[in-house]
Amino acid sequence: MTAVASIAPAAPIRVAAGTTAGSAVRDAGLPSRGATDAIVVVRDAEGRLRDLSWIPDADAEVTPVAADTEDGRSVIRHSAAHVLAQAVQGLFPEAKLGIGPPITDGFYYDFEVPRAFTPEDLAALEKRMQKIVKDGQLFDRRVYSSNDEAREDLADEPYKLELIDDKSGDPDVMEVGGTELTAYDNLNPRTRERIWGDLCRGPHIPTTKYIPAFKLTRSSAAYWRGNQANASLQRIYGTAWESQEALDRHLELIEEAQRRDHRKLGVELDLFSFPDELGSGLPVFHPKGGIIRRELEDYSRRKHEQAGYEFVNTPHITKEHLYITSGHLEWYADGMFPPMHVDEELNDDGTVRKPGQNYYLKPMNCPMHHLIYRARGRSYRELPLRLFEFGSVYRYEKSGVVHGLTRVRGMTQDDAHIYTTREQMRGELTSLLTFVLELLADYGLDDYYLELSTKDPDKYVGSDEDWEEATTTLREVAEASGLDLVPDPGGAAFYGPKISVQVKDALGRTWQMSTIQLDFNMPERFELEYTGPDGSRQRPVLIHRALFGSIERFFGVLTEHYAGAFPVWLAPVQAVGIPVADAHVPYLEDVAAQLKSRGVRVEVDASDDRMAKKIVNQTNQKVPFMLLAGDRDVEAGAVSFRFGDRTQVNGVPRDVAVEAIVDWIARRENAAPTAELVTV
Known part of the structure; x- marks a missing residue:
C-alpha cells in the first residue's frame, strides 16, 4: 500500500517592505521562468497566494509556489x-x-x-x-x-x-x-x-x-x-x-x-446497458457483467463473514416517518425521489374515510438497520454488533450529473453499521480501516490516501462537543495508519464526520471509495440502547461503513482500472479454446470439460472464423487464457497458451495447463497472465 505522492514545500523567503515578491525570488536565486519549477506566485503568512508584483507594507515571510505544484x-x-x-x-x-x-x-x-x-x-x-x-x-x-x-x-x-x-x-x-x-x-x-x-x-x-x-x-x-x-x-x-x-x-x-471509458467497454464486452425504457441512471447487468458482479459480492461476503459481520435484509421503500426520525427528510430531501402517496380510502361521495400516507424509496439503509438493532433489548456483551447488507437504494441525481455506472440513480451499497460502546470505538475504527484497505487491495486497488470530512457549520445535527470528539477520534485513527490525510472542511454528512479512502487507479486518477463515518446522533434519534455491565441503560456509538460505496460505481472504476481486462478470478470467461481447424474442436471441448470440472469458466470458439480472426476476437474480449490446439497438440495431448499481450507458450501438456489455470485463479492473481508470469 502506498500513499499519494506529494511535492515537498519550498523553503520560506523574506520580502523586504516596499519591494516586490518577484525581486525576493530572484535574490534567493530561485528560477523565475523557463523551468518546470519556476516560481509563479508566493503564499503569504495568512495562506493567501500573492502575485510576484505584490509589495508588502512591512517585511513579510512568504513561501514560493512553483509552476509544477497544484x-x-x-x-x-x-x-x-x-x-x-x-x-x-x-x-x-x-x-x-x-x-x-x-x-x-x-x-x-x-x-x-x-x-x-x-x-x-x-x-x-x-x-x-x-x-x-x-x-x-x-x-x-x-x-x-x-x-x-x-x-x-x-x-x-x-x-x-x-x-x-x-x-x-x-x-x-x-x-x-x-x-x-x-x-x-x-x-x-x-x-x-x-x-x-x-x-x-x-x-x-x-x-x-x-x-x-x-x-x-x-x-x-x-x-x-x-x-x-x-x-x-x-x-x-x-x-x-x-x-x-x-x-x-x-x-x-x-x-x-477514453479507451478505458467503462461506458464504451460495457458495450464492447457486453457487460451492462442503460435501456431508455428504464430511465436515466438505472443500469441492467448482462450475463457477463452479472458474473463479475457476483464474484465481487461473493468474495466480499466471505471476508465479512470471517470478520464477524451478520447479514440482514431490508425493504426498498418505507413510510415517511422513518426519514423524519432520521433527519433525512430535513437535510437530504433533494437527493430523494418524490413520495408515493398510498393507502388512502374514500367514501362513495369522495370524502376521505382513511387518510393515506407517503412512502419513499430508500436513499440509504441505515435507518432500517437501526430498527433491527432496536427490535429487542441489547447487552454490552453483544457489542460491537456488525450488521451488513447488500442493499438497493435510490437517489434522485439530476440528469446533468448522471454518468454511466459512476453516478447512478439506483445502486446497491455494501452497507455496514457497527454498534459499539464508547470504550470499543477507537479499536473498532482502527481494525475497520485495516479491513477496508486490505479488502480494496485484494481487488487490486492498493494506492490510496485518506480524506477527513468535517462538519458543515450550516448543515449538522447534534452537539459541538460530540462532533469534536468524533472528529478528533477519526483524525487520530487516520494518522495512526501512516497514510497521508487530506482535510475536507465542511464535507461531512449532517450526522457525523467521516474518513474516505481516496484510491488512485492505473492512470493515476483519484476516486473516492470506502467511507467510515462516526455518528453519535442517530443512536439518540432512534433511542438505541444497550444494558451496561452495571445494569444501566446506555447509548451505543454508531459507525457507518461502505467499502465499495456502491457495487455499480466500484464496477465502473474496476473496469477502467483494468481497461476491461479483469483479473482472471473476476473475468466472465476465464479461458477459451481456439482450434486450428474444425477437426480439433472435440479435443478442445474435452479440455474445456476438464477445466469446467475444476470450476473454471471456459468456452470453445467453434465459429466459422479462421483461427487468426478467433484470436483477435477473443483478445478483444479480454479473455485472459486462450488455449490453441492443432494436429501436433492433439497428438501430444497438449495445448498452446496465448495471452493478451501476444506472448505464447507452445506445447503445454493439457494436465499441466489445467493446473496452471486453476492455480492462477486460486491465488487470486490480479496481474494479467503472460508467458513470463505463468509457470508451466
Whole structure:
C-alpha cells in the first residue's frame, strides 16, 4: 500500500517592505521562468497566494509556489483562461464574459455569443492565444476605488455587473471575494498600454510567457452560474501545464482514459446497458457483467463473514416517518425521489374515510438497520454488533450529473453499521480501516490516501462537543495508519464526520471509495440502547461503513482500472479454446470439460472464423487464457497458451495447463497472465 505522492514545500523567503515578491525570488536565486519549477506566485503568512508584483507594507515571510505544484498550475490555468477570453473577444467582439475559473487539470471560460463555437473556432482561438502568449503581455492588478467605478468600467459586461453587485465572497464566483474589488489588465510589455482586462481577484502569473503549454479541448453549452433557469452560454474548456512534456503526458492520459471509458467497454464486452425504457441512471447487468458482479459480492461476503459481520435484509421503500426520525427528510430531501402517496380510502361521495400516507424509496439503509438493532433489548456483551447488507437504494441525481455506472440513480451499497460502546470505538475504527484497505487491495486497488470530512457549520445535527470528539477520534485513527490525510472542511454528512479512502487507479486518477463515518446522533434519534455491565441503560456509538460505496460505481472504476481486462478470478470467461481447424474442436471441448470440472469458466470458439480472426476476437474480449490446439497438440495431448499481450507458450501438456489455470485463479492473481508470469 502506498500513499499519494506529494511535492515537498519550498523553503520560506523574506520580502523586504516596499519591494516586490518577484525581486525576493530572484535574490534567493530561485528560477523565475523557463523551468518546470519556476516560481509563479508566493503564499503569504495568512495562506493567501500573492502575485510576484505584490509589495508588502512591512517585511513579510512568504513561501514560493512553483509552476509544477497544484497551486502553481492552478494560477497558470486561471491566467490561460484570461488569455482565452481576450482571444474570444478579439475574434468575436460581441461576446459577453461569464466566469473563467481553473478546474482540475484545466480551465474553462463561459461566454454569451450568438452561436455555438465550432472546432474551427477553437483552432482559430488557439492560434490567437499562442500569439498573446508569445507577446509576453503583463498581468497588472488594479484595485477599484468603488463599486461605481467598477460598474462604469464594465458597463458593457452584464454578467460582470451582476458579480459586482454580488460581491459576497461566494467561492463559486471566481472573480470577486475578499475585501477588495480588483481587475487584472493585460499590458503591452513595451509601452505598458492596456490591451484587455477582466474583473478578477487573482492572483496571476507575471506575463503571458509564463504559460509554457496549453490546449483548447472542447466546447459545450452551459448556464450562467450553473443554474438552468439562467441564461444559456457557451463554455470553452482548455488545459495548461508547466511544460510541453507535462501537457503531452496529460493528453496521452486523456486518450487512454477514453479507451478505458467503462461506458464504451460495457458495450464492447457486453457487460451492462442503460435501456431508455428504464430511465436515466438505472443500469441492467448482462450475463457477463452479472458474473463479475457476483464474484465481487461473493468474495466480499466471505471476508465479512470471517470478520464477524451478520447479514440482514431490508425493504426498498418505507413510510415517511422513518426519514423524519432520521433527519433525512430535513437535510437530504433533494437527493430523494418524490413520495408515493398510498393507502388512502374514500367514501362513495369522495370524502376521505382513511387518510393515506407517503412512502419513499430508500436513499440509504441505515435507518432500517437501526430498527433491527432496536427490535429487542441489547447487552454490552453483544457489542460491537456488525450488521451488513447488500442493499438497493435510490437517489434522485439530476440528469446533468448522471454518468454511466459512476453516478447512478439506483445502486446497491455494501452497507455496514457497527454498534459499539464508547470504550470499543477507537479499536473498532482502527481494525475497520485495516479491513477496508486490505479488502480494496485484494481487488487490486492498493494506492490510496485518506480524506477527513468535517462538519458543515450550516448543515449538522447534534452537539459541538460530540462532533469534536468524533472528529478528533477519526483524525487520530487516520494518522495512526501512516497514510497521508487530506482535510475536507465542511464535507461531512449532517450526522457525523467521516474518513474516505481516496484510491488512485492505473492512470493515476483519484476516486473516492470506502467511507467510515462516526455518528453519535442517530443512536439518540432512534433511542438505541444497550444494558451496561452495571445494569444501566446506555447509548451505543454508531459507525457507518461502505467499502465499495456502491457495487455499480466500484464496477465502473474496476473496469477502467483494468481497461476491461479483469483479473482472471473476476473475468466472465476465464479461458477459451481456439482450434486450428474444425477437426480439433472435440479435443478442445474435452479440455474445456476438464477445466469446467475444476470450476473454471471456459468456452470453445467453434465459429466459422479462421483461427487468426478467433484470436483477435477473443483478445478483444479480454479473455485472459486462450488455449490453441492443432494436429501436433492433439497428438501430444497438449495445448498452446496465448495471452493478451501476444506472448505464447507452445506445447503445454493439457494436465499441466489445467493446473496452471486453476492455480492462477486460486491465488487470486490480479496481474494479467503472460508467458513470463505463468509457470508451466
